Amino acid sequence: MTDTADVSRREAWLIAARPHTLPVAAAPILVAVGLAVRDGVFAPVPAFAAFVGAALIQVGTNFANDYYDAVQGADTEEREGFTRVTAGGLIEPYEVKRATYLTFGAAILVGTYLVVVGGVPILVVGLLSVASGIAYTGGPYPLGYHGLGDLFVFVFFGVVAVTGAYYVQAVTVLASGIPVWPPKGSITTASLVASLPIAAIATNILVVNNVRDREEDATTGKRTLAVRFGYTFSRVQYVALFVLAYAVPLWFYVRTSDLAVLLPFLSVPLAVSLSRTLFTRTDGEALNPALSRNGQLLALYAVLFGVGLAV
Template sequence: MQPSTHIDHRPPARRDWRVFWRLTRPHTLTAAFVPVCVGTVLALGETAVRLSLFAAMLIASLLIQTATNMFNEYYDYKRGLDSPESVGIGGAIVRDGLEPRTVLALAFACLGAAMLIGVYICSQSSWWLAVIGTVCMAAGYFYTGGPFPIAYTPFGELAAGFFMGFVIILISFFIQTGDVSVKAVLVAIPVAILVGAILLANNIRDLDGDREKGRKTLAILVGRDWAIRVLVMMFAAAFLWVVALVLFRVVPFWTLLALLSVPKAVAAARGFIGKTKPAEMMPAMKATAQTNTQFGFLLAIGLLVSRWL
């Protein structure tokens, strides 16, 4: 890891609401609400769902994801990764002039709010969730914070998929049912894969800049061409997993509606091929996040439809 050597050339601060909206990095929030929706719909097949718990879990997950994005913004600036020329929706500090301490304070405020909501969730389910929730929040911080950020290693995709995909689905299921089923675990896997794919797409886009700053992401480790192949394999694994679940009658036939998101995944993969400039890869990165959104919602719709037919 290299110390920050950047010179502060930040513009005057803007207080436009759109600056704060971009600070949340809304295209990444799909990694928070899709798992909550899938986990809750799975629970609907086991018990009557409490909407208050669903809403609390959804808001808490969005707050943790938002805090993670703000920590990313803060530490990328502190380590000199962001500049006014950086491509992406981030850059509220370098392009919009927000004070770094303001961004950091907002991140901790989001975590604080998530913790308060977590108290309510635990009081209605199990206090053991306080431990799991704390670990998830710590993972969000240490993704870019601390002396050994996860984002600087080849394990970023694994951490994101596990904590923001797999674990969130199981918590969303557990708070409604009081249990964790094998079916919930198996359905959580393809969603976790696609959450990890969002991060891989981001790292493919930022590969050259990250390499210069000393990061060792998976994309850097395997190279751009192989990183794109890994992304394709992740898409294929998620879709084939759903097909296998249907064939083995773990989930109903209607969950194959999730395969309608295949064209978006194809568009995402094709969008990276032959591209080397970050700006050229932005549409592909967006399509990767949209694949996760479409897949998750179609999967949830398929589970719902199967209960009615």
């Protein structure tokens, strides 16, 4: 953990927001925009609003994670991860909790516009996303403490994020009024399949985090999949998710015979390098940089895939 003696208040809030996690919010939008361009339903304003909403949910989840892990005793002095502002005493717990709800409130405000565009489906998805962001480490049954964090990330920061961002663009073009049910063509098989690589690589960020924190999590009662099933399971999971991510461009290629959709394969060397690190190391010295590089891989993959789909 970082020495907190000379950390300013502004720096502390940046630490709490964890801007290095924002590729998780941006990646789904990049892929959804690429697919929307391909399908002739690109709409820039809903796409941008979807990104802002996703980014706010990501930051709100980060604040909630920082706060609830501290008050529930999951962050200890033995932690090898990045600095936590609540546990480290940099920001008062009530301030972090307040920031959590203010950020989610801002996401709901942005979501109001998206509800006008996308109707009832977006209202339901938005409320579930906010509730799950809080429930990840808070509430009576914290998802991250019961081995459900991986599923949460896969579904909400992958499948829901990509298909939702595609939907709000497509519905702008295909429908009039406020939809009660998704109009035909607004949620496609291609958008669902295209969401899987983003879901997989975003989940792998959590896998790296959980491998690094396995020993501490085991002592504090945080029953992640790494704690429940061990290092070998997490390493197999990590590689399997990468296999899923790189199988999807092949699915698109078989359907379209368009070589451009194979652009994500340019990122394979980074995925291989990250896998080697996870297979040989469990310490923060190696896995903290790997977390950042996994976020870079997610961003790179999303750019390559989005461009490949668009062209």
